Amino acid sequence: MERRIIHIDMDAFYAQVEQRDNPDLKGKPVIVGGKSRNRGVVATASYEARKFGVHSAMPTARAHQLCPDGYYVSPRFDVYKDVSSQIMSIFKGYTDIVQPVSLDEAYLDITHLVRKDLGASQIAAFIKRDIMTATNLTCSAGVSYNKFLAKIASGMNKPNGLTVIHYENVEQILAELPIGEFPGVGKVTEEKMLRLKIMNGKDLRDKSELELIELFGKKGSSLYQKARGIGSDIINMDRVRKSIGKESTFSHDVQDEAFILQTMRTHSEKVALKLQDLNKVSDTITVKIKTSDFESHTKQTKIIDFTDQADTIYNTAVLLYTDLKEEFNNIRLVGVSVGNLKNKVYENLTIYDFL
Ligand code: TTP
Numbered sequence: 001m002e003r004r005i006i007h008i009d010m011d012a013f014y015a016q017v018e019q020r021d022n023p024d025l026k027g028k029p030v031i032v033g034g035k036s037r038n039r040g041v042v043a044t045a046s047y048e049a050r051k052f053g054v055h056s057a058m059p060t061a062r063a064h065q066l067c068p069d070g071y072y073v074s075p076r077f078d079v080y081k082d083v084s085s086q087i088m089s090i091f092k093g094y095t096d097i098v099q100p101v102s103l104d105e106a107y108l109d110i111t112h113l114v115r116k117d118l119g120a121s122q123i124a125a126f127i128k129r130d131i132m133t134a135t136n137l138t139c140s141a142g143v144s145y146n147k148f149l150a151k152i153a154s155g156m157n158k159p160n161g162l163t164v165i166h167y168e169n170v171e172q173i174l175a176e177l178p179i180g181e182f183p184g185v186g187k188v189t190e191e192k193m194l195r196l197k198i199m200n201g202k203d204l205r206d207k208s209e210l211e212l213i214e215l216f217g218k219k220g221s222s223l224y225q226k227a228r229g230i231g232s233d234i235i236n237m238d239r240v241r242k243s244i245g246k247e248s249t250f251s252h253d254v255q256d257e258a259f260i261l262q263t264m265r266t267h268s269e270k271v272a273l274k275l276q277d278l279n280k281v282s283d284t285i286t287v288k289i290k291t292s293d294f295e296s297h298t299k300q301t302k303i304i305d306f307t308d309q310a311d312t313i314y315n316t317a318v319l320l321y322t323d324l325k326e327e328f329n330n331i332r333l334v335g336v337s338v339g340n341l342k343n344k345v346y347e348n349l350t351i352y353d354f355l
Pocket residue numbers: 009010011012013014015042043044045056057104105158159
């Protein structure tokens with residue numbers, strides 16, 4: 001079955017974050033990277049700076065020649081990592097099938113979310129909107145039926161683009177695509193291609209698979225396929241989380257009710273924060289206790305509405321605990337967990353959000 005893959009990539013990521021956090025840099029050529037004139041390298045440049053020919057991996061000295069009036073800024077990796085967690089969490093609100101590629105980039109399989117009244121490009125637009133709301137940053141989205149086409153699509157209308165590559169257009173788009181823009185064609189391969197007069201997808205398509213294997217080794221087959229729009233649609237995702245829990249073991253038997261309740265409250269709060277962080281909600285709450293003989297006992301219940309709220313989790317946990325403690329009183333461990341997780345954003349959307 002044909003899949004629907006979205007590729008999201010933040011625009012001029014580090015530079016855009018710097019412009020967001022320092023209004024003086026808005027609309028200016030901003031170059032983020034090592035500032036040293038003899039050793040520094042450019043991490044990225046704002047689109048304003050790119051007009052001067054500045055780009056990633058260029059020596060800072062060279063950037064100064066091309067763009068002497070640019071604003072040179074050191075990277076703040078902590079901030080970029082925080083933004084990255086924010087966007088990854090937004091993706092997970094839509095689907096578990098997420099493959100992060102780098103801090104600012106991921107593939108999502110949203111095949112199962114597509115409906116008659118909700119196309120893949122609309123879902124991509126919602127994700128772009130959510131990223132803007134949460135981070136005040138733009139990204140570009142590409143939609144297609146495999147990963148490499150989705151990636152090409154996200155690069156086609158940067159910045160702030162949303163591009164769909166449909167099956168009917170693949171041949172033409174690939175034919176005209178400069179060879180260096182094929183995912184998987186790095187600098188070295190690109191130079192070799194250009195020497196061989198393979199300038200674009202059309203030239204690549206004119207080569208036989210055997211020729212390409214002879215020229216590029218193992219990579220040859222995948223290049224042959226890419227020229228024809230064939231590529232993987234399998235998302236290599238992180239393990240899907242089934243539950244979230246917190247527990248603590250005491251060094252001695254505890255009978256102090258207030259202390260146990262306080263521990264459960266802390267656990268409920270941590271579980272709720274984790275749910276919120278992952279953009280998940282749960283309707284199944286479990287309390288576990290261990291007694292001094294090291295036997296575990298659990299009690300579980302379903303609540304009416306899915307939640308990510310500490311109060312709801314705690315109140316339910318207290319009821320479960322009250323049931324359990326009738327039987328046992330020497331408590332060594334108490335834990336609170338939530339299961340049957342589902343994604344928060346998508347499942348809460350109504351048709352009105354799609355209009
Ligand atoms: P990219 O997504 O490749 O580039 P970008 O987001 O800056 O610009 P755009 O996607 O709009 O073309 O890389 C993401 C970040 O990774 C980039 O902001 C800085 C960092 N990076 C480096 O530090 N060195 C590099 O050589 C590259 C390519 C990126």
